[in-house]
Amino acid sequence: MPELGYTLPHWAYWVGLIVFPIVAMALARRPRPERRTYxxxxxxxxxxxxxxxxxxxxxxxxxxxxxxxxxxxxxxxxxxxxxxxxxxxxxxxxxxxxxxxxxxxxxxxxxxxxxxxxxxxxxxxxxxxxxxxxxxxxxxxxxxxxxxxxxxxxxxxxxxxxxxxxxxxxxxxxxxxxxxxxxxxxxxxxxxxxxxxxxxxxxxxxxxxxxLSTEDEQEAQAALEDAEETAGDARFVSPGWTGWIDRLSLFCGEFVAYWAVIAVFVYYFEVISRYVFNSPTNWAHEAMYLMFGMQYLVAGAYAMLTESHVRVDVFYARMSPRRKAITDILTSVFFFIFAFTLLFTSWTFAMDAIAVPSGNALVSDWARGEISLAEVAANWDMSQWTDPNIRWGEISFNEWEIPLWPMKWVMVVGGLLLVLQGVSKLAQDLRIVVRGY
CATH class of the missing domain: 1.10.287 (Helix Hairpins)
Structure with a gap:
């Protein structure tokens, strides 16, 4: 059997994580055909x-x-x-x-x-x-x-x-x-x-x-109608200034949801490479568990907005909307303790990740406090992107050697989204308590 020796380039990994969800979201929003065809x-x-x-x-x-x-x-x-x-x-x-x-x-x-x-x-x-x-x-x-x-x-x-x-x-x-x-x-x-x-x-x-028969068309139309009925995440968007936070959480949640489709293709490639071509990869498993870690963090705000987190609501479910809002306001202190701890801890991890000495990377020197941000901007050139001897911070220890600092910064993004969504929820609860709606 021929063998595969393909290793996913780092740039292709990041481009895929960004471009694939954008294309998938555009395709999901395209007009549906009236007649189902292959x-x-x-x-x-x-x-x-x-x-x-x-x-x-x-x-x-x-x-x-x-x-x-x-x-x-x-x-x-x-x-x-x-x-x-x-x-x-x-x-x-x-x-x-x-x-x-x-x-x-x-x-x-x-x-x-x-x-x-x-x-x-x-x-x-x-x-x-x-x-x-x-x-x-x-x-x-x-x-x-x-x-x-x-x-x-x-x-x-x-x-x-x-x-x-x-x-x-x-x-x-x-x-x-x-x-x-x-x-x-x-x-x-x-x-x-x-x-x-x-x-x-x-x-x-x-x-x-x-x-294609009429029955097939009827089944497809029924499935399309069901999909349209269940695609109601927009109902979670609140009125007023908090709506832009909710829409941001919805967008980020939908964006990272399509990463699961990437995992299907990557693991399919890994299985075929391993069992058909006897060429197991050294990057598929690491790429996917790092991706799912980032997905988990970014989707936290979406889960909070759509109330997808598991909670015990034996008493809470029977409360009136105003009492629920009061309860949420009182217990939000525990949420913000967690959310701000996550945010500040993630910031520390991210800064430590890019502060790892790695050649003459200006970003790493700045993160260690050796130079100012103005010096970074003044001395920046294309070699910081193209020189193979420059590595920005922490990298993985396996053969793939992917930089880990972007994942640490995604932790910061996830923590920030969670804090913003908490602010939106608190504002909505205060609105219900004060105005009654």
């Missing part, structure tokens, strides 16, 4: 991303997509068997290497000891009885004989291990080549099927649109 562009996107599983045919309600699944499963099975064969080959090859090195070392040692035996025996015979020279010669002779004895035993053991491991290594290598061939040919079959469907897709989309 999309050729969407079909090609599914072909590219899920063609190995025949998902493009399932999208068009074409059961010929079932033919892709056994071929794909054959690739997974062959790769799994190849992984077992690779492990067996690695173990056997390691045993062979150790045995060969042992034989090389011990044979030289035994040969050297055997060559020294006549000289040592002659020295022992020539030495005077009871002398120190005799005892020394006897000890050297005994040492050489023990070396020969232990060396021959080690050689015999190593030869046995070598004789046992070599056939295992050869068999494992043959299995690995066989299963690699099976996976390779199955992959070529899938590629051929995908290439053929790329040519047939316009006709398949046209045929699928021709099969």
């Amino acid at each position: 999309s050729l562009s969407l079909g090609y996107m599914i072909l590219v991303t899920g063609g190995m599983l025949g998902l493009h045919r399932f999208y068009l309600r074409n059961l010929w997509g079932l033919l892709f699944i056994p071929v794909f499963l054959a690739i997974l099975f062959a790769n799994a068997q190849g992984q077992d064969a690779r492990s067996a080959l690695s173990d056997a090859s390691n045993t062979v290497r150790v045995a060969e090195r042992t034989l090389e070392r011990e044979r030289a040692r035994v040969s050297e000891a055997e060559a020294s035996l006549p000289e040592l025996r002659a020295e022992a015979e020539a030495a005077e009885e009871g002398s120190f020279a005799l005892r020394s010669a006897e000890r050297q002779l005994q040492r050489a004989e023990r070396t020969i004895e232990r060396g021959r035993a080690t050689i015999a053991e190593a030869e046995a291990e070598l004789a046992e491991a070599q056939p295992v290594a050869e068999a494992a290598r043959a299995d690995l080549d066989y299963w690699a061939g099976v996976a390779r040919w199955a992959f070529y079959i899938l590629l051929a099927g995908i290439a053929l469907d790329a040519l047939l897709l316009p006709a398949m989309v046209s045929k699928a649109n021709g099969r």
Whole structure:
């Protein structure tokens, strides 16, 4: 099987987190078609991303997509068997290497000891009885004989291990080549099927649109109406000056919600890379858990606005709106303690993250208090963006080495949004208490 060695560039990660939600939000707001039809562009996107599983045919309600699944499963099975064969080959090859090195070392040692035996025996015979020279010669002779004895035993053991491991290594290598061939040919079959469907897709989309029935259209219209009814987040926007805070929280919540779609594509790529191409990535998991951490922080204000946080409201639910407002005002002190603690702690983390010494980055020097903000502005040039020797602050410790300071600043953004939404909620509660609405 061919292997993938793709590593996501840092700039592509950030561009994706910013551009993808903007595009998705624009598409979500586009006018809905009156008649449901299959999309050729969407079909090609599914072909590219899920063609190995025949998902493009399932999208068009074409059961010929079932033919892709056994071929794909054959690739997974062959790769799994190849992984077992690779492990067996690695173990056997390691045993062979150790045995060969042992034989090389011990044979030289035994040969050297055997060559020294006549000289040592002659020295022992020539030495005077009871002398120190005799005892020394006897000890050297005994040492050489023990070396020969232990060396021959080690050689015999190593030869046995070598004789046992070599056939295992050869068999494992043959299995690995066989299963690699099976996976390779199955992959070529899938590629051929995908290439053929790329040519047939316009006709398949046209045929699928021709099969659309009135029942399908009615189901699509009902689903569209349900979606329009449930898309009522705008009802949480309050009147007056607090409305812009609510709209900001709604926008940020919707923006980061689309990051979950990015996770689907990234983890799909990771699974295909790992189990089909035997090329696990060193960036997918880290990229996604950092993304979900930022999503959790930014969406806090949205959850607060839409009252999505879990709370115990056994007594609260039965209160009148005015009493609820009074209760919220009294308990808001605990919220603001948490929110401001989060904000100021996040600010400290963010400043510490960019203060990490990293080449001649002006931002890091400013964060450490070594230069003023005016000096940063005066000395700023494009090298601060383009010089590969300049790293702004803290980076991750794995091979991907993505900068971590942007995530720390997103914590600040999340804390600030939460404080603003708390201010909006407090203002609305005061309005209800004073004005009654």
